[in-house]
Amino acid sequence: MNDSVTKYIGSDTARLYQAASGSQVRLELLWGDRxxxxxxxxxxxxxxxxxxxxxxxxxxxGGQSLLEVYIIDVGQGDGILIRTPDDRHLMIDGGYARSKQPSGKNAADFVDWKFAKDYGRDTIKLDAMIASHCDADHYGGLADLLDVAQTAELDAKKLQVEAFYHAGVAWWTNPANGQRWLGPSSADKRWLTQLMGSRNEVLAALKPGAEPRLQGEWAGFMAHVCKARTAAGRITPVRRLSQKDGFLPGFDGAGGGVAIKVLGPWEQTLAGKPALHSYASAPSQNTNGNSVLLRLDHGRARILLTGDLNTASQRALLDDYAGRRIEFQCDVAKACHHGSDDVSYEFLAALRPAVTVISSGDSEGHDHPRPAIVAASATTGHLQVEQDRIVTPLVYSTEIARSVQLGKPLRLITPDHAHEQAELAKIRIEAAVTKAGDLNPSKTTRTLASTLVVAGLVYGLVNIRTDGETIICATLNEKDHSWSVRKIRSRF
Known part of the structure; x- marks a missing residue:
């Protein structure tokens, strides 16, 4: 017996059998699984x-440890977990908070499963936690992970965060009217000048009567961030990111490790202070437009993570990187803003990805992903055809990969009675239905006979894995729980 040796799956997929002989299979493993x-x-x-x-x-x-990127199905929003070959973990965004999720789940639950069940560890250790920007469909799941009051929701016993990073744009309390705003801008309205910075600055901005003072849910989230601790028990440092950092601290690719380049938001110095682009008077244009933009480089493979960049910010980035647009080219791109059509076609063309993954949700009000953007993701992607078949571009959507198993009630069994199907039409139930992102659920009343039962839920998680040369994209087959795998070669 040896319980200390870790092996890695070296084939595209591999069966985990019930016994040392025989054909009964427990589940299917994926390339790089430990x-x-x-x-x-x-x-x-x-x-x-x-x-x-x-x-x-x-x-x-006979496999090796890989770079693994999990695009987590969080409904409307983003949630990403990254594991590097040297076993470091980064979490970028987490979707809406559980309380706002129709499923009651977000990226915090997947990360908990990964550490507690897959790894068999009692501690979630994140080498970096990143909020790409200050919208609730991105930081809510991070707040759930950080909130010690919710530890009963997790199988892991502890959370350790070595560093927290953010984009700088924050929700502040407007001293003029008490409403939320993004702070003042430059005289020409082109730059946001009130940026959130280090942990000490955050703590100061959380105090009652502070000026400036953080506002609302974002303030509550940052209060949780400021309580986080590292593996050594020290306070978790908080830091703003911009292109001036060059690389995410600790991830500069030294020694052949994964390099994580910080390409945005784009910082300018104005009157001796840092400032970020102001794209429009609408706050959402500025929160989304100043998303953290990262490129993961491992060997020849490039993966671009774009947050919620929009048309205005993408066009500005094309100008900011004039003569260096090659920085945006990638093998895999996490699509901007969940497949919104507020996207620059020229920017998508600059990415030229072989694979695009859209983190899309259920909210009918957003209607993501938009058909034109699915088409644009294909027409701007890297075209490779072999034997009259398309190898790339590939376009994935977490929402499309998701499925539910529905069933019709047959009997209602209570401790003292079994109600047959004919009786179910007389039994009425009241249900609370929460749409993605809604604060409060709406109520509906139905007969039990006309109500479908969710017998199973397959989340639309998209796995991206690479050894620096070969890249696989994998989703779970909803019928037999096997993996659907597509394999490409990096072209960089």
Missing amino acids: AQLLEAGPSRSKVRARGKTGWVDNAAL
């Missing part, structure tokens, strides 16, 4: 993988 070796055998070895124990063909255990 398998904790429990018992070596002549043809199959006993391992623990994805929270399950079973047997894997020895030929499948």
Whole structure:
């Protein structure tokens, strides 16, 4: 018995069998999945993988640790978990808070599963937590993870955050009317001049009567951030990011590691102080437009994470990077703003990704992803055709990858009685229905006979993995829980 050796799956997929012999399968593993070796055998070895124990063909255990990027299905919003080959983890955004989610789940739950069930650890350790910008459909899941009052929601016992990063644009209390705003701008209205910075600055802005003072849910979230601690028990440092950083601290690619380039937001010095683009009078144009823009480089592979960039910010970035637009080219792009049509076609063309992943939601008010943007993601993508078949571009949507299993009630069984199907039409139920992002649920009343039962839910998570040369994109097959895998080669 050996419980200290970690192996990695080396084939595209591999079966986790019930026994050392036979064909009964527990689940299917994916390239790069870690398998904790429990018992070596002549043809199959006993391992623990994805929270399950079973047997894997020895030929499948010759893999290596990969760069893994999980685009998590959070409905309307973004949630991303990154694991580097040297076992460092970064969480970027988390979707709306659980209280605003129709499913009651967000990225915090996936991250908890990853550490507690997949890894078998009692501590979630994040080397970096990043809020791409200050909209609730991005930071809500981060707040749920940080909120110690919600520890009962998690299987892991502790959370450690080595560093927290943000975009600088924040929700402030307007001293003139007490409403929320993004702070003052330059005289020509082209630059936002009141930026959130370090932890000490945040703490000062959380105090009653402070000027400037953080506002509303964003203030509550930052209060949770300021209570976070590192693995050493120190306070978690808080820092604003911009293109002037060059690289995310600690991720400059030294020694062949993953490099994470900070391409945005674009910072300018104005009257000796930092300032960010002001794109329009509408606050959402500025929160979205100043999203943190990151590019992950591993070997030859490039993955671009774009937050909620919009047309105005994309056009500004094209100007900011005039002569250096090659910085945006990538193998995989996380689509801007959930497939909104507020997108510059020229900017998409500058990315030229082989794969686009759209983190889209259910809210009919947003109607994401928009058909024109799905088309634009294809027409601007890198075209590769082999044997009369399209290899790339590929376009994924977390919403399309999601599914539910619905069933019709047959009997209602209570402790003292079983109600047959004919009686179900007489039984009425009142339900609270929460649309994505809504603060309060709406109530509806239906008969039990006319109500469908959700018997299962398959989340639309998209796996991106690479060794620096080969890239796979994988989603879970909703019928038999096998993986649907597409493989490409990096072109950089």
